[in-house]
Amino acid sequence: MDRNLGIPDVVELLGDWAVGRGPIYRRLAESLERIIREGGLHPGDPLPPERPFARALAVSRATVVSAYDRLRERGIVDSRQGSGTRVNRFAAPLRQPLDGRVTGGRATSLLQRMIDGPTEVISLTRAVDAAAPEVGTVLQEVVDTDLGELLKDTGYRPAGLPALRAAVADQYGSQGLPTTPDQVLITSGTQQALNLISTMYIRRGTSVMVESPSWPGCLDAFRAAKARLLGVPLDDEGIDLRIARQVMAEHQPVLMFVMPTYHNPTGLLMTGRRRAHLADLAAQHNVVIVEDNNFLPPDGPDGAPGPAPIAAYGSSDAQVLTTGTLTKLVWGGLRIGWLRGPAELIERLARLKAMADLGNPFVDQAVAARLMPRLPAIAARRLTEARGRMELVGSLIAEKLPEWQWRMPAGGSALWVRLPGADTRAFAQVALRHGIEVVPGASMDSSGRHDDHIRVPCVHPEDVLVEMVDRLENAWRDAAMAR
Incomplete structure (x- = not known):
């Protein structure tokens, strides 16, 4: 049955598909096959059109075409003129058990990161500290x-x-x-x-x-x-x-x-x-x-x-x-x-x-x-520590990414940063290829607005925060070259 999943839904299901070794088209094909086998995409569901899907993933159209070709060779998808590329009706059972995903939801990748645990990717999906002593x-x-x-x-x-x-x-x-x-x-x-x-x-x-x-x-x-x-x-x-x-x-x-x-x-x-x-x-x-x-x-x-x-x-x-x-x-x-x-x-x-x-x-x-x-004493100490880390990250962003806009929040442990002229859903895909996982602002807005914002948690040790900003800088430069 055609459920008409939107491109953001499919991108959300892909998670950190770009992390790893091998040609990028192969990583994309393998990740699409995974979500089909797991029931994220059902038999008969259409895959996203090539050009807008490529824009959303911040890759070339040729990458998407090659990934779809590989899936066709493996019998996972079919393509017909006028109806696009769809999941083959024999690719997976018609019924799959529920896996906790919320239709139209935007927290899938955040929850998956909790399940997967630590990796070499610096994840900005969580803003929590280690245990208080x-x-x-x-x-x-x-x-x-x-x-x-x-x-x-x-x-x-x-x-x-x-x-x-x-x-x-x-x-x-x-x-x-x-x-x-x-x-x-x-x-x-x-x-x-x-x-x-x-x-x-x-x-x-x-x-x-x-x-x-x-x-x-x-x-x-x-x-x-x-x-x-x-x-x-x-x-x-x-x-x-x-x-x-x-x-x-x-x-x-x-x-x-x-x-x-x-x-x-x-x-x-x-x-x-x-x-x-x-x-x-x-x-x-x-x-x-x-x-x-x-x-x-x-x-x-x-x-x-x-x-x-x-x-x-x-x-x-x-x-x-x-x-x-x-x-x-x-x-x-x-x-x-x-x-x-x-x-x-x-x-x-x-x-x-x-x-x-x-x-x-x-x-x-x-x-x-x-x-x-x-709790009051713990809270006061946590806020002071968080403030120091946010000031560090803020100074690094001001030095390395002067185009980015933010202001010091009243509290909490993260900066809410605007990336002028950027679609942060596409930037998130580039960032993954630089080993950093960001949360696009559109996923934090029920209407999809704030698509030029990201949340930058400041909960890592100082050396990781420095590396975090370095990776964000490299990703931003690559994204700028692609625009």
Whole structure:
């Protein structure tokens, strides 16, 4: 059946096809055959037309023609005048098991990099540090002090370990958002929280308002639930209120997903004023806000606390679900996150969580509970370290790639960089051939805009960051020669 996959879909499925040895046309042919055998392309599906496919991959048309010729020789594809090149109906079974890809999604290559693990390619798909040293210390404390009591429990607590729910509630209270433990659900990270929310709220065609740009893994959680995504741009204070108001009035979205604290990928910190206005606007239109806060905002210069979560600004009519995680601040290997919201909603989400996995491992939660009081100090240190690395990368880009445009973000650990005049989807293909994997900006925008941007995470050691910019420089020069 002809599913009319677009060229960006096929490029996404190819992943890092250009990395390796041998003629480039052969690498392309082998990668296309792989995704056909794996069911990414089905019998009868058309392959992209040669010329636009070559432009998207930043190769010559002859490379694509040679790759297609090789696939025809192997009986993988057929070509007919007037209908182009299609997957041979005998090339693969008609039905393939689902493999986790999201139709129209843009996070496939990011997730595949997590599965594949480290390679010689410098990957810019992730912006997370190694474990904070406190993790080892706290793990030993749990073994020495808490393990006996933990082992007396049955281990089945879908809503979360009581000590961790209480610690998360205390953390929100210190941020100006009074919270009780029954308003907290422990999850295995933000991704699971979004999946649970999607299951509860979204049906096919449900409208969800998102920031443009945003993080593709989050967008794909809503796409997988068959939501219709409505992108709203950002200004210097956060999501644009004027456009958000128009979108709510015209499309009546059920959910609005925002990242107010060090937005990914821009690093923007939404002001307290904007958070308050957004909470009021959502309440007026009966829209549920889902706020993803992966970081803690720093205290102001006068020692006053940074902006509280959006939920702290809302009236009693506002419905706000607040997610958090230890991934960015502490360690990606500690798969602990949480959802904070009205107790009745948390109870419903806990039932969905029980159906998914019956709850997170107890030892992990006990470690997280002991880490929560130390989170502000860890966050402050992480932000200082990240700032130093971003300043280094910024100075290197200014020296070696003066055409590129960016500004130092309020926080986070990545630079959001504009490449003037470039289609970064094509640049990503050139970069792969130089051993660096970038995330095109269009994959981080529900509407495909920001196609002249890339996100540059600054989480590697200093020597790797220097090499990273060198490879980006070489790729940029090659891409310029091809334009």
